[in-house]
Amino acid sequence: MPLSQDAYDAALDHYTRRVLGLGPVRVLGSECGVIPMTDARFARQSAPSVFRIGVAGGATRPATGYTFAAVQRQADAIARLLRAGRRPVPPPAHSVRARAMDAVLLRALATGRVDGADFFHRLFTRVPPARLLRFLDGRTRLHEDLAVGLRTPVLPMLRTAAELPWLPRRPHTRTHPGVRR
């Protein structure tokens, strides 16, 4: 649920002044929006000739908000498919493993087993930046994912991973016959 404008302003003021100790700052621009923090699957086609990319096409990693790089991969894939004379249904934007890890983190946050601020603070202070950025974009290998996983609160994350397959999923409706999810 989004906070009020005053709450965002207060948080930014706290971060720039108290945490970073920047002194007086001038705001040159601002952005706002809501990141879909869900492990639901997004339709990649909504009508016979309508194909979705970006947030609407599931390109946003729900645990991190990273989207830009996946949109570029989706656009590349569409261009290749069109050039090959095939239907341009974009492939899934993120691997099954990346989506599974996101689902675990979302559940851990939702149950309160993991504190979001502490979780990301650990990652950013304990994982080398280049590896972390690739991890956030879903481009790390399995052994790197395991190494990053060791920098998280391991027991709550393992407990959440173990229970996730047994949780019922809420049903979703199809938007068009033959739509690919």
Ligand SMILES: Cc1cc2nc3c(=O)[nH]c(=O)nc-3n(C[C@H](O)[C@H](O)[C@H](O)COP(=O)(O)OP(=O)(O)OC[C@H]3O[C@@H](n4cnc5c(N)ncnc54)[C@H](O)[C@@H]3O)c2cc1C
């Ligand atoms: C505050 C914030 C910061 C972010 N920072 C990053 C970042 O640093 N890196 C990153 O990778 N990602 C970031 N993201 C994720 C970001 O949402 C995407 O990277 C990017 O905006 C996705 O572009 P998009 O075109 O898919 O969706 P959007 O930018 O949401 O564009 C969708 C557009 O479609 C319009 N629209 C919606 N429904 C309809 C309709 N029915 N008919 C017509 N128009 C419609 C909307 O009004 C909107 O203009 C951030 C998100 C937020 C909220």
